[in-house]
Amino acid sequence: MGEIERESGSGNWLTTYSDMVTLLLVFFVLLYVMTPGIDESTFNDIMSYFQSSTSVVFDKEAASKKQDDGQMREEWQDVKKFLEKQGYSEEANIEKTDEGVKITLNDSLTFNSGSAQLLARSETVLGRIAEAIGSDVKEVKTHGHTDNMPISKSSIYRTNWHLGAARAVSVVLFLNDSADLSASKFEASSYGEFRPVDTNETPEGRRRNRRVEIYINYEQEQQNIKVDMSKLDVDSLRKVVMKKKN
Secondary structure, three states: OOOOOOOOOOOHHHHHHHHHHHHHHHHHHHHHHOOOOOOHHHHHHHHHHHHHOEEEEEEHHHHHHHHOOOOOOOOHHHHHHHHHHHHOOOOOOEEEEOOEEEEEEEEEHHOOOOOOOOHHHHHHHHHHHHHHHOOEEEEEEEEEEEOOOOOOOOOOOOOOHHHHHHHHHHHHHHHHHHHHHHHHHHHHHHHHHHOOOOOOOOOOHHHHEEEEEEEEEEOOOEEEEEEEEEOOOOOHHHHHHHHHHH
């Protein structure tokens, strides 16, 4: 039921991608100019055109600016201040991600032991979170996590996976009812006990592992790379082409 988190926004891959695009372009130029009937004059005309043009595939500069922007969106800064003011900083945390924000809620704030019914005070926090979810949100992913303590035989949940899933669904249902966002953009899943953030050997570690994580992701702006054809070594390319033709 779990899903591997996507990591994006670093922009490091764009450099390699830009090089690949340039190489492909050179390759197809070679194929074209080696066609029978293409002489050196025609080759020069072709290269002159490419050198005076810029092939735009992705914009690395825009990607770099986006990567360097370390500010959390204003609405989530306000939610963070709200949590601090209400004294929930130890039980709820908001941090910026490449795609939006990640909100971590400890089960001491959200659920009683072995239960998936939201506590009354958690609804205050979730209500404030729902207010900050705007129409520009791409998706809201909620993951339930537990410790590794065995489920009670009297529990309605068969495994920690089931418990984690039920807790994630409870949070999603509340947010869906409270936020002005299409239900199709909400997702609930469970990692059970298998994604711990601390040791399960101590009560404190198990308490940290029992949590719900909410990922609020936004649509990412299109990123372009500008391939500058003026930097091609035309003389070397001309020698290779003419040698092959002759």
